[in-house]
Amino acid sequence: MTRGTPPQSWPLDALRRVPFVRGIEYSLTRDRQDIGFGGKLDVRTPTRHFHLLAEARRSYLTRSEVNQLLAWVKQQGTAKPRQVILLARHIPRPVAERLIEAKVNFADDAGNIHLALGDRYNWTTFGKPALERPPDRRSVSPAQLQLLFQFATHPDSLNWPVRRLEEEAGMGKSTIAQARLQLAAAGLLVREGKKYRLGPPGLLEERLVSGYAEVLRPKLALGTFRPVEKTPEEFLARLRSKTPSGIRYALSGGPAAGLLQRFYRGPEVPMFLAPPSPDTARQLRLLPDSNGPVTLLRAFGEVVFGRIKSHHALAPPWLIYAELLAGDDPRAHEAAREFKKEFLP
Helix, strand or coil: CCCCCCCHHHHHHHHCCCCCCCEEEEECCHHHHHHHHCEEEECCCCCCCEEEEEEEEEECCCCCHHHHHHHHHHHHCCCCCCCCCECCCCHHHHHHHHHHCCCCCEEEECEEEEEECCCCEEECCCCCCCCCCCCCHHHHHHHHHHHHHHHCHHHHHCCHHHHHHHHHCCCCCHHHHHHHHHCCCCCCCECCCCCECCCCHHHHHHHHHHHHHHHHHHHHHHEEEEECCCCCHHHHHHHHCCCCCEEEECCEEEEEHHHHHHCCCCCCCCEECCCHHHHHHCCCEEEEECCEEEEEEECCCHHCCCCCCCCCEEEEHHHHHHHHHHHHHHHHHHHHCCCCCCCHC
């Protein structure tokens, strides 16, 4: 989520109308890298002041972004409980229900509010529609996202000629040239003279995570499968000992994070595959199964093939992180927070 950006006045105005609120003051935090949030909100009631960590989100929330927030809250545990509030443009009913269950306060432009302060003050109302129609999230194209993952993984490639990027990012030269200009126009790249650099880290993370889950991953997905072995662990052991000739793969998500950190491995096996064809799946002795644990994703360029660990090729850290946040498993979301600390500082 975007760090250090003060919210527009509408969510705060909605909070000021809550009967027990006597005053509100929002401020940016200097130590947001330590606490994980971009702001603080002081709420004055008839009897006392409450101090909340605040996260401001001015674009429309995605599932991955909510997963990030809830993973952070859960990671804090009960040793040092901190009240948290999300200030957003709009919080849909399903998101509101998840936030309330996780004891996270919220307020949005439409007047959806959950404000629980101690044992005495509680105000909740949600289900109000957005004040305006959400923009098309697909305004960021798969090509732009492929190139953005390339740049985030290898920042030195920002200023490579397009012919050198062609194989790495898995796109044609004209598509690369256009996508790079579009990323600059969106603020994800900053042009300084004839050189580019990456844009704000918060914006970069938001676009990589949400864009992967909503735009890029659906385009890359080849289907779900089950191996002939009884468990994913046995399947991975077979791959480690012998991969059919001409096939390349890179583990992502839980299995990749588990090999790098041993914090979480999970029951699913997402993997990038080349060449991406039904025949390749058959060579790997995988059977189509809508509930299978193996998800095959098309390898879109050399960038998806990262380091080797325990005889497995792994996807680069940004793709592993985005994959961990793309699903619904809270344990994967916690693992993403731990993974980010070590591999995406």
